[in-house]
Structures are given as structure tokens and as C-alpha cells.
Amino acid sequence: MKIAVLKFPGSNCDQDALHSLRDDLNIQAEYVWQDETSLIGFDGVFLPGGFSYGDYLRCGAMASRSPIMEEVRRFANEGRPVIGACNGFQVLCEAEILPGALLRNLHEKFICQDVFLRAETRRSPWTEGVQGTVRIPIAHGEGRYVASDDLLKRLEDKDQIAFRYVNASGEQSEASNVNGSVGAIAGVLNEKGNVLGLMPHPERATRARLGSIDGRSILRAFTLVAA
Amino acid sequence: MPRVRVIVTLKPSLLDSAGRTVADSLAKLGYAELSSARIGKVIDLEVSSFDEARVKEMCDKLLANPVIEDYHIEGVIE
Numbered sequence: 617m618k619i620a621v622l623k624f625p626g627s628n629c630d631q632d633a634l635h636s637l638r639d640d641l642n643i644q645a646e647y648v649w650q651d652e653t654s655l656i657g658f659d660g661v662f663l664p665g666g667f668s669y670g671d672y673l674r675c676g677a678m679a680s681r682s683p684i685m686e687e688v689r690r691f692a693n694e695g696r697p698v699i700g701a702c703n704g705f706q707v708l709c710e711a712e713i714l715p716g717a718l719l720r721n722l723h724e725k726f727i728c729q730d731v732f733l734r735a736e737t738r739r740s741p742w743t744e745g746v747q748g749t750v751r752i753p754i755a756h757g758e759g760r761y762v763a764s765d766d767l768l769k770r771l772e773d774k775d776q777i778a779f780r781y782v783n784a785s786g787e788q789s790e791a792s793n794v795n796g797s798v799g800a801i802a803g804v805l806n807e808k809g810n811v812l813g814l815m816p817h818p819e820r821a822t823r824a825r826l827g828s829i830d831g832r833s834i835l836r837a838f839t840l841v842a843a
Numbered sequence: 844m845p846r847v848r849v850i851v852t853l854k855p856s857l858l859d860s861a862g863r864t865v866a867d868s869l870a871k872l873g874y875a876e877l878s879s880a881r882i883g884k885v886i887d888l889e890v891s892s893f894d895e896a897r898v899k900e901m902c903d904k905l906l907a908n909p910v911i912e913d914y915h916i917e918g919v920i921e
Contacts, residue, residue, distance in 0.1 A: 673884075674908055681905060710908065717911045719853075720860045762857055762911060796860075 619838055620648040620658040622688075622704075624679040629665035629702065633819045636835065637662070640822035643838055650682035660697040660838045661688055663704025665755070665817060675718060675758050676706030685711050697741065697838050698811040702756055705803070705813035714804055714813045715771065716763040722796025726757040730828070731794055731816060733779040733802050734786050740809035741837035743778050749786040750830035752816040754794065759815040761797035761804070768798060778812055779803035812837075845893045848917035851907045852883035893919050 803814030
């Protein structure tokens with residue numbers, strides 16, 4: 617089993633992702649650049665955070681039109697595990713592999729802190745291992761998830777909401793919804809449940825020295841699906 | 844070469860946090876008549892010849908995200 621960690625010009629969490637998978641989860645991982653056209657030999661994809669193409673035009677806009685994204689689309693359709701964290705989430709939304717979009721944080725501040733997340737569904741490999749609330753860092757300026765009322769209803773009906781921002785006790789509050797996302801949504805799934813996009817960084821929470829190992833309960837999905 | 848101007852704006856239903864910050868600052872400068880400000884993008888494209896259908900395609904493929912934005916092709920500006 618081997619996971620492709622994508623690299624776009626301006627990605628900056630690619631090394632974190634690679635080492636988190638390799639060193640902390642014992643999962644084989646290799647970089648794949650945006651201009652590659654094949655993911656043959658890989659079993660899953662990690663779209664890392666960063667500022668691909670300088671966040672010019674819109675976060676993730678240019679990266680989502682890269683050649684490799686056609687392969688990511690194929691993986692998504694085939695039911696293989698795909699995760700996009702932070703900028704990777706923005707890329708997946710821009711590619712319309714995931715619904716909705718991410719706008720500037722409600723209070724215009726770049727937020728860099730730990731948050732608590734609650735898994736909202738058990739039907740996806742990305743969430744089935746997540747018990748109670750998990751503590752994972754965020755670091756973003758444009759993470760306010762937006763969706764029309766229709767889309768929001770569809771996400772709820774089809775059980776596509778993966779994570780919400782909560783407080784340490786697992787409850788939603790205005791303060792815990794750090795970036796003002798609609799419904800405090802921190803992560804969403806595609807319809808099949810094999811593609812996850814989230815603003816928090818599970819790859820930054822996979823060893824005790826980093827302050828939390830809760831990210832493992834999310835990333836372990838690679839071992840479930842790709843086995 | 845003709846220069847074509849495209850204006851991209853955030854959909855009116857969405858909260859523009861940057862625009863809100865600007866509006867707050869203008870209010871502090873004493874412009875009491877102001878109730879809101881919204882920030883969009885102006886994109887000037889230099890093309891060998893203006894074909895509106897082609898520019899529309901550029902907007903649909905990359906320049907605007909239909910989930911959150913509207914666009915308007917102003918046409919040739921110079």
C-alpha cells in the first residue's frame with residue numbers, strides 16, 4: 617500500500633504529511649508533483665496544506681486545474697481514499713470533488729491554534745475511528761466553510777458532514793466555531809464517503825511530541841481502505 | 844491588442860468579511876452614510892482579438908467560482 621502526497625508550487629505541509637504517514641503511521645508514502653498525469657501504483661492520495669500558487673485568484677483555484685487532478689478525480693470516483701487538509705480541502709472544493717467553498721475567516725484573522733472536533737458520522741473510513749472529541753491544530757486565513765441552504769440540507773440528508781468545531785466538552789458554541797463556518801463545519805465528505813476535506817491538520821497531530829496524536833484516528837483510514 | 848475587463852464579485856448572499864472590515868474603517872473615518880462595502884476583483888485580459896464566448900469560457904473554467912461568485916464581462920476597455 618502506497619499513498620501519494622501531492623505537491624503543488626506553494627504547498628508547505630507536504631513534508632509533514634509524508635513524515636506523519638511514514639514515520640508515525642508506518643504507511644508508505646511518496647511525493648507526486650502537480651504536472652504528473654498518473655497515480656498508477658498508488659492506493660490513496662493526500663492533498664497537503666500550504667498556499668498553492670500563492671493563493672492567487674482563489675485558494676486552490678489554480679492547483680485544482682493541474683494535470684494530476686484528473687487522476688485524483690478518478691481515485692475519488694473509484695472509491696479510493698483521498699484526503700485534503702487545509703489548502704488540500706480548498707483544492708478539492710475548487711475541483712468540485714467536494715461540495716461548497718471556503719472563504720476568509722469571519723473575523724479576518726489568520727488563526728493558528730488547536731481546535732476540538734467532533735465526528736458527525738460513522739459511515740466513512742475517515743471518521744469511523746474517531747472517538748469523542750479530538751484535538752487537532754488549525755492554521756488558516758480562509759477556512760470559513762460556506763454552502764447554500766439547499767446544499768447544507770443535502771449534506772445533512774446524505775450524511776456528508778464529517779466534522780464540526782466544538783469545545784473541549786464536545787459541544788458547539790459560538791466561540792468554538794473559530795472561523796465562522798456555516799453549521800460549524802470543519803470537514804465534509806463526498807457522497808461515497810471516501811473523500812474527506814477538512815481545514816484542521818491531522819498530519820500535525822500524529823506523535824506525542826507534537827502535542828496530540830489524535831490525527832492518527834483520522835489518517836488510519838488509509839490502512840482500512842487501501843489494504 | 845484589445846484589453847478585456849472582467850469583474851468578479853462575491854455572491855450577494857455571502858458575507859464578505861474583508862468588505863465588512865473596510866466598511867467598519869470607513870465608518871470610523873466618519874462616513875455615516877455608509878452601510879456596507881463589498882470587495883470584488885477586476886481582471887484585465889489582453890487578447891489578440893475579443894471573442895466574448897471565449898472570455899466567458901475563461902470565466903467558467905477558472906476566473907470565477909460559480910459556487911461563491913458572479914462575473915460580468917465589461918468588454919473591451921482600450
